[in-house]
Amino acid sequence: MYFGLKVYVEDKRLKGLRDHLKTKIPDQDVEKIMKSYEKLGDIIILSIPKEHYNLRDFIGKSFYESYKCQTVLEKGHILGEFRIPYYKKIIGGDFVTIHKENGILYKMDLSKVMFSPGNVAERIRMANVSSSDELIVDMFSGIGYFTLPLAKYGKSKVWALEKNPDSYSFLLENINLNRVSDRVTPLNIDCLDFSSDFEADRIVLGYFSNDEKFLLKALDLVKKGGVLHYHNTVSEKSEHIFKKNVESTLLKKDRDIEPLYYRKIKKYSPGVWHVVFDFKAH
Ligand SMILES: C[S@@+](CC[C@H](N)C(=O)[O-])C[C@H]1O[C@@H](n2cnc3c(N)ncnc32)[C@H](O)[C@@H]1O
Numbered sequence: 001m002y003f004g005l006k007v008y009v010e011d012k013r014l015k016g017l018r019d020h021l022k023t024k025i026p027d028q029d030v031e032k033i034m035k036s037y038e039k040l041g042d043i044i045i046l047s048i049p050k051e052h053y054n055l056r057d058f059i060g061k062s063f064y065e066s067y068k069c070q071t072v073l074e075k076g077h078i079l080g081e082f083r084i085p086y087y088k089k090i091i092g093g094d095f096v097t098i099h100k101e102n103g104i105l106y107k108m109d110l111s112k113v114m115f116s117p118g119n120v121a122e123r124i125r126m127a128n129v130s131s132s133d134e135l136i137v138d139m140f141s142g143i144g145y146f147t148l149p150l151a152k153y154g155k156s157k158v159w160a161l162e163k164n165p166d167s168y169s170f171l172l173e174n175i176n177l178n179r180v181s182d183r184v185t186p187l188n189i190d191c192l193d194f195s196s197d198f199e200a201d202r203i204v205l206g207y208f209s210n211d212e213k214f215l216l217k218a219l220d221l222v223k224k225g226g227v228l229h230y231h232n233t234v235s236e237k238s239e240h241i242f243k244k245n246v247e248s249t250l251l252k253k254d255r256d257i258e259p260l261y262y263r264k265i266k267k268y269s270p271g272v273w274h275v276v277f278d279f280k281a282h
Contacts, residue, residue, distance in 0.1 A: 017066040021059065025052055033059065038117045041097030042070040043110060045087065060090030070094060073110065082164035083114045083142070083207075098177070102127060104148050105177045112166040113143055118266040122276060123149055126229075130154030130202055137161065137200045137221050139191035139214065140207035143170040144178075146229075150204075151180040158184050159200075161191040192217055199223035208233045208274070212249045219253040222281055227260065230277045233268045246277060256282040 014034070021030045029049055036047040044063050048056050060072040071092030078085045087110055089095075095111040102124050108115050127149035130136060134156040138147045141160035151158045160175075162168045168188040175184050187194065192213065203218045205228065218228055234242045247257045261278035268274045 013066055017062060020062050020066070024055055024058060037063065038075075039067070039069075040108070040110070040115055040117065041099040041106075043092075043095070043097045044069050044072045045075050045110075046072060046090070047075045056090060064091045070097065078114045082167065084112065084164075085110055085114045087111070102149065104152060105174065106143060106145075106148070107173050107177060108143050108170055109166070113164070113170055115143070115145070116266075118274075119145065122146075122265055126150050126204070127153035129227075129229075130156040132156060134201040135159075135198050136202045136204065137191075137194070137196070137218075138204040138206070139194075139218060140205065141171055141186070142167045142206070144174040144184075146204050146206055147171070147184055148174060148178050148180065151175075151183040152178055155183065156202075159194070159196070160184050160186045161189055161194055162186070163188070163190050194221070196221060200226055202227045202229070204229045206231050208268075212252075215246070215249050216253060219250065219255055219281055224255075225280055225282055227278060227280055230279070231265075232275060232277075233272050234275050235272045237271070239273075242275070243277065246279070250281060258282060 018030055018034060021033065029052060032049055038045040044067060046059060046063065048059060064072045071094060072090045073087040074090050076086040076088060096109045098105050098107045101120060106115060123145055126146045130150050132155035136150055136156050136158045138158055138160045141147045141162045147158045147160040150156050160171060162171055165188060171186050175181050175186060200221050201223060203222050205214055205218055208231065222228060230246065243259065250257050258280040260280060263276055265274045265276055
C-alpha cells in the first residue's frame with residue numbers, strides 16, 4: 001500500500017475508534033486510553049483506567065474490532081527473576097505473536113516472556129554501536145532484544161546468555177527468523193556460570209539488579225578498555241550517586257571507569273527511572 005494511503009487508512013481507523021469509545025467514555029479519558037495502548041505484532045495491550053473498569057470488555061472489543069487483531073490483553077505486572085508478564089486476556093485467542101521493529105522480527109509468547117515497547121530507542125541504538133570485528137556478551141539476552149540488532153546490523157559475534165528456558169526457546173527461533181545463526185551463540189545458562197576463552201569487546205547487562213555480582217562478573221569477561229552497557233533502575237533521589245556506585249564496583253576489580261553515555265530510558269515506577277549507563281572499563 002502507498003504510504004499516503006496507509007496513513008489515511010490508519011487516521012480513519014483511529015477516528016472511528018475514538019468516536020466509538022466516546023459513546024460511553026468522556027473525551028479526556030478516551031485520549032488517555034489512546035495514548036497508553038501498545039501494539040506488539042498482532043496483539044494489543046491496553047491500560048484500562050480504574051474509573052472505567054466496568055467498561056473493560058467494551059474497550060477491549062472496540063480495539064479488537066477496529067484493528068481486526070488476534071488478541072487484546074490488559075496490561076499487568078512483570079514479575080520475578082525471569083521477568084514473566086502477567087497480562088489478562090480481554091478478547092481474542094493466542095498470546096504468541098511476531099513483532100517487527102527496525103527490520104527485525106521478534107517472536108514471543110506474551111504469557112511467558114516480556115517485551116518492553118518503551119525500550120524501542122535503545123534497541124535501535126544497539127543496532128549502531130558495534131562493528132563486525134567485535135566479540136560481545138549479552139548477559140541477559142531474553143528473546144534477543146539487543147542480541148538481534150547487534151548481530152544483524154553490527155555484524156558482531158554475540159554470545160547470548162539466557163536463564164529462562166521459555167525466553168531461550170524464542171531466542172533460538174528469533175536467531176533463525178533473522179538469519180543470524182552464524183553470528184550468535186545462544187546458551188541457556190545463568191550468566192554467572194559463563195566462562196569464556198576470549199575477552200569481550202563489549203558486554204550488555206539488560207537486567208535490573210542492585211546485586212553487584214553481575215557487574216563484577218561482566219568485569220571478569222570484558223577486556224581492558226572494553227565497553228559495558230549497564231541498565232538499572234534509579235530513583236530520582238539517588239541519581240547523583242548512581243555513577244559513583246558503579247565506579248566503586250569497578251575499583252573492587254582495579255578497573256577505572258571512562259563514562260561514555262547516560263540516558264533515562266523510561267519511567268519505571270513513580271519517582272524511579274530505567275536508565276542505561278555506557279562506560280569503558282580500563
Ligand atoms: C528484563 S529481561 C531483558 C529485557 C531487555 N533487555 C529489555 O530491556 O527489554 C532480562 C532477562 O534476563 C534473564 N535473566 C535473569 N537472570 C539471569 C541470569 N542470572 N542469567 C541469565 N539470564 C538471566 C531473564 O530471564 C530475562 O529474560
